[in-house]
Amino acid sequence: MFPFSALNKTVQAPEVTPASVKTNEPHPLDAMTxxxxxxxxxxxxxxxxxxxxATAxxxxxxxxxxxxxxxxxKGAAKLLREKLxxxxxxxxxxxxxxxxxxxAQALLDLAKLNIADAMAWxxxxxxxxxxxxxxxxxTLKGQLSDRVKVIEDLQHRxxxxxxxxxxxxxxxxxxSTKPWRDAQAVLEALHADVDHWQAQAVALxxxxxxxxxxxxxxxxLDASRAQLLLVWDAFKSALTQAVAAASDPAAALPPVPVWADELRVARGVPLEVAVKPQKAKVDPEIKAQALSIVREALLKLEQEVAEGHGxxxxxxxxxxxxxxxxxGKxxxxxxxxxxxxxxAAAGELEGWQRWRADQLREELVAKAEGLLKRPEGQAIxxxxxxxxxxxxxxxxxQTDQGxxxxxxxxxxxxxxxxxxxxxxEAWLEKVKAESAEHRAQRLALIEEVNAWAAANPVALDNDWKGFNRLLHQFGDRWREGGHVGEKMFAELQPLWKAAIDKAAAPLEALQKQSLATRHALIDEARALGAEPVLRIDAVKALQQRWQAExxxxxxxxxxxxxxxxxxxxxxDEAFNRKTAEREKADAALGERDRVVLDAAKALEAANAAGDAQLIRSAxxxxxxxxxGQAQAKAAQAALPTPEENESNKALATVDTAQIAINKVAENEPSEALSGQAAQVTPESAEASTPIESVEPAAPLEPPAPPKAAPRPVVAVRGDDRPGMKKTEPAPMMRGGKFGDRKEGGRDAARDAGRGPRDASFAGRPDDRAPRRDARDARPFAAGPWQEAPRLGDTAFRAQRxxxxxxxxxxxxxxxxxxxxALTQLLAAWEQRSxxxxxxxQELGSRVTAAGRGTWAKALAQAPAGDASTALLRLEMAAEVPTPAEHLSARRLLQLQLLTKRNDPAPAQTWGQDTAVVLAxxxxxxxxxxxxxxLKVMLKP
Structure with a gap:
């Protein structure tokens, strides 16, 4: 029994000895750690x-x-393990x-270093x-690389x-193909090149x-040296022999054919012409047939020999x-x-078919064994x-069969x-693993598309283009999903089609509605294009609807x-019809355009000829x-002659004058009146009397009912500007020196004494009338004035x-x-003529007759005088640069001119300075x- 109970007084407690008490002794390595x-x-x-x-x-x-x-x-021991x-x-x-x-040091110590060993190291x-x-x-790596570079450089050299x-x-x-004297002329240079080459070879x-x-x-290198020395020695000996033969006619000729022929000619010996034997001519068809037959038989034999078929x-x-x-012939x-x-090859092959077959087999064995013996960078x-x-x-x-x-x-x-x-086998295993990985990726993509289709039944923010873009991105990822086998692809393709069709279903439904809308827009466009008058606003509205869709x-x-x-x-067809109608309308106005086109072509021909007078005439x-003068001349030629209908012209003159008077009375612009005045007949233009003094001639026909007497013509401005009409008061003007005349001013009496203007000025066009370009040019027709049609685009561009x-x-x-002209002037100076x-006229408008005379007088005299100062003045007048050696003289002259303010400037005396230079x-x-x-001064 154990003495657990304190009631058991008879049991004595065990004695405690010091040896039985456990003490915590420190570890021997505890102090060190x-x-x-x-x-x-x-x-x-x-x-x-x-x-x-950390104490190392x-x-x-x-x-x-x-x-x-x-x-x-083990956690604390992990640090020790990592350190160890x-x-x-x-x-x-x-x-x-x-x-x-x-x-590496052993490689560097080698007298003969192999580049492959250095790179393999x-x-x-x-x-x-x-x-x-x-x-x-x-350092050793750099030394090896430098030595490899030196060796490679030696090989390149x-x-x-x-x-x-x-x-x-x-x-x-x-x-050796040129005259021997040419070879003798370059002998020393060639000798120096050969010696230089030999020195470089010895240095290598x-x-x-x-x-x-x-x-x-x-x-x-040794073969190149031997070949070069051989050619060089032969060349020197042949040249020496040619020099000796040239000086001594009895000496032997050199072995070079060109030099020998040259020396023969020099000696007067005729050259021998080599006669080549001529072959008998054969019909080209027969020769071609023979070549074809022999080549066919030769190819057949070579093929059989190569395959080893005895x-x-x-x-x-x-x-x-x-x-x-x-x-054969x-x-x-x-x-x-x-x-x-x-x-010969076929004869050797006969009876040795087994040898040929073994030879082919050995080649195949060598190819098979060489598949794995390739370098690392050329592995298959x-x-x-x-x-x-x-x-x-x-x-x-195939070899075993033969x-x-x-x-x-x-x-x-x-x-x-x-x-x-x-x-x-390793490649097949790798392909199999990659195929399994690609299959998993494609299945994951299908699941992703299904999830996206469930989460996006409609486009976010009505962005159907972004919706379509995402579908295309899914398609690109499927195409780039890697290679899989045909059987596996046949299993995955239906799943992919079902997923992508489900995802694209909302967009396809919307696209069907959009197709119906676009077809309706197309029908509207057809109806709009079929209308006789194209409505531009309706076309723009329809195009905007199409773009919005x-x-x-x-x-x-x-x-x-x-x-x-x-x-x-x-x-487009409607616009083309409109363009065609416009072009047709432009073509109807083609008489004047043809005249302008013909004149433009004549001017282009004159430009090509390069004759200035002809160009100006054109x-x-x-x-x-x-x-419009050409049409005016044609219309005038079609009118009756003055002898046939003189009275009609007089009546036309009176009618024209009356029309001008009426237009003036109606206060029309003076430009219209000018057009009428330009159409008066030559007989009326010869008369110097004003329009108001012209009286109608006696009519040849019975007189018409009497008309009211015309009012006297008073020259007034046909101007409708404010204040120009007689019924409007003149506006307030600014007075003063530059203003208009004041009423009752100093010029009022003089202006009043002038009286009314002559009727002959009534037709003058207003100076303030707007100018018109060539398209608005008006033909001077003989009838009443009409607005001339604009030029067509082709004629306008051609004349421009x-x-x-x-x-x-x-x-x-x-x-x-x-x-x-400038070249001729300098030549005359050089010749003193x-x-x-x-x-x-050739010198231009900048030179006067007196100036030319002065120049001619200077050229006629003997050369005398110093032209340096005159030349500097000319360069200052023309503002051209002066040569560097004369810049200091030019600056000094400029300073002198500043002190002489009353003297004429160089630009005013350039003619006299030119005469000084020419003298x-x-x-x-x-x-x-x-x-x-003079390039600057004589420039027109």
Whole structure:
């Protein structure tokens, strides 16, 4: 029994000894870790371990602490484990870095460095995890890269030297086709180039990195050196022999044919003409047929030999032999040589069909084994590997059909194909995984479309274009969902169609309504276009309704374009009809347009001819056509002659005058009166009496009832401006110096004494009448005045372009004449001949007769005087720049002129200054400066 009850007094309590009491002794590592083992909680323990690690303890202490602490607290031990792993990685990286540094140093110490090894070192070091960005690997990496660049540069220079040697040899060969004296003239330069090339080649071979160059480059350089020296030595010896033969007629001729022929000609020896044997002519059709037959037999034989078919190749060889026997003399040598080579190959193949089949099998085995032996950057993908294996196996089957099987080669071929097929298997697994992932993505997209369709039965904010845009985005995501198999796609496609149709159902319903609305608009457009008078406001309103509909409801682009074309067609046709009617109306007014067009074409022809007088005449003719003088002359020619109907003209004169009087009385504009005055007959124009003094002539017919006597004509202004009518008072005017005259002023008596104006001024047009362009030109017809029709667009553009071209041509001709006159003047100065001076008209309006006379007198005299000051004054007058060496003199002259204010300016005395220059001695520099000045001063 245990003494749990205090009532049991007979049981004695056990004795407590000091050894039996447990005491909490401290851990041996507790003092080193700062009390990490005596901490009561995991957080305190972790904190103390972190603080202890901050003191950078040794790896042995950390290992012992981790061993004791990992069984007690894994959270705190995690810090120690990470620190130990970091130390381990750093030591591993240091060892790896040292290992790859030793390898790099070994490569650098090699006298012959392989570029592939240097590049492989960097790749392999990166794969092994070596810190290439840290020292010493970064320095070694740079050293290797620099040395590789030097070696590659040496190889490139070798290729350049090779090309240079070829070019030098070509130069020497070209010299052998020219006269030997030309070759002798460039001998020293060519010798220097050859020596320079040899020096560069020696420098290349003496470079310290030359042993590291690839093995194919040194032989190339040596071959180029040998070839160049061979050509150079032959050229020098031939040239030496040519020089000797030229000096000694008995010496031997050089081996160069061109030089030998030249020396023969120099010696007087006739040249021998080589006679080529002529072949017998053959009918071209027969030759073409023979070539076709032989080529066909040759191709058949080559195909059979390539495939290794022994029996078939024997028959093809016999057919080729027969063709050669029949057509051997007709075909060319090249085809004949090919045929003999093919026959030789076929002869070797006969009896060796098994050897040929094994040869083909060995090629297939080599191709199969080479599928996996490609460089890293040229590895074949899975699909291409699958196709290559399928092709190789098909070729093996075809080879087995033409020869005896070889089981040993088949074993090698099959093993190589099976090994390469592992790449195909990995690719198929990858494709299968991608297909499963794409299937999951497509199913998720279908679920997303169904959810979106349920949440959006209508477009948000009536934005159906945005609604349609989202549908298109769903379609793009489906198309870009990745590749899946045909069977899987056939399963997913119906689900996708159902989901997208459900989502697009609201838009499709709205599109049906929009189609009905647009068809109704199209019908309205047709009805509107069929109306006889096109209503522009209705067309604009209809187009606005169409645009409003298209902005709200989107349709498929092609369908929307078709509907728009159908809507626009009747309106365009209506506008075209209106345009055609307008053009037809313009064509009805074509008589005056044709006259203007003919005059414009004549002016264009004159512009092309380049004759200034002809151009001015054509411009005058065009202006007359624009004013209507051509039609006026035609109408005047159609009138009766003065001898036939003189009395009618007199009556017409009186009637015209009466009409003018009536218009004046009615206070019409004076421009109308001017038109009537311009239509008076020549007989009335010859009479110098005013219109009011003209009396009607005696009529030839019975007199008409008497008319009221005409009122006397008083010249008044036909002006309807305010204050100009007699019934209106004059407005208040500003007085003063620049104002109108005041009533009763100093000029009033003089104005009153003038009296009424003459009737002859009644027809003068008002100076303030608005001007009209060429389209409003009025023809001067013989009948009553009428408003002239406007010019058509074609005639207006033609006359405008013709006038512009004529003005440009006249300016060009004037500039050309100006330049020719200036050149002639300078030539007369150089020759000191006044007779050669251009005429006064050629010099232009800026030169007077007296000035030209002064220039001619200066040219007629002997050269004398200094023209420097006069030339500076001319440059100042023309404001042209002065040469730099004379700028100081020009500034000094300007300062002197400022002190002489009463003297004439250089712009006023340029004619006298020019005479001073012409009187001096002619110099090229002075002539150029004078020419620059006169270009400005003589410019019209």
């Amino acid at each position: 700062g009390g990490a083992f005596s901490a009561h909680t995991s957080g305190e323990r972790t904190t103390r371990i972190r603080d202890w690690l 303890p040794s790896a042995e202490h950390m290992q012992s602490v981790f061993k004791e602490l990992s069984g007690k607290d 792993e970091e130390i381990k990685r750093s030591k591993s990286q240091e060892s790896i870095a040292q290992e790859w540094a030793d390898k 960097q790749r392999d070091a990166a794969k092994a995890g070596a810190p290439l960005s840290k020292e010493p690997l970064a 070798v290729q350049v030297q090779r090309e240079a040697a070829v070019l030098l040899a070509q130069r020497i060969e070209v010299l 071979s003496g470079d310290a990195n030359w042993p590291s160059v690839e093995s194919k480059f040194p032989p190339l 029996k078939a190749s024997a028959g093809a060889a016999g057919a080729l032999r027969n063709a050669l026997k029949e057509f 007709i075909i060319d040598d090249k085809l004949e040589n090919q045929a003999h080579a093919a026959l 993908g899975g699909r291409k590997m699958q196709e290559s294996l399928r092709t190789l196996r098909d070729q093996w089957k 020869g005896v099987p070889n089981h040993g080669l088949w074993k090698r071929f099959d093993d190589a194909c099976n090994e390469a097929y592992k790449v195909v 298209t902005h709200v409801v989107p349709l498929e682009r092609r369908q929307e374009q078709k509907l728009w074309d159908a809507f626009r067609k009747p309106i 411009m005058s003719a065009l202006e007359a056509a624009l004013r 372009d013709a006038l512009e071209h004529a003005q440009l041509a006249l300016r060009k001709l004037a500039a050309q004449a100006h330049g020719e 006044a007779e050669q001076m251009p005429s006064l 001096s001695q002619f110099e090229a520099g002075v002539a150029r400066r004078l020419q620059n000045v």
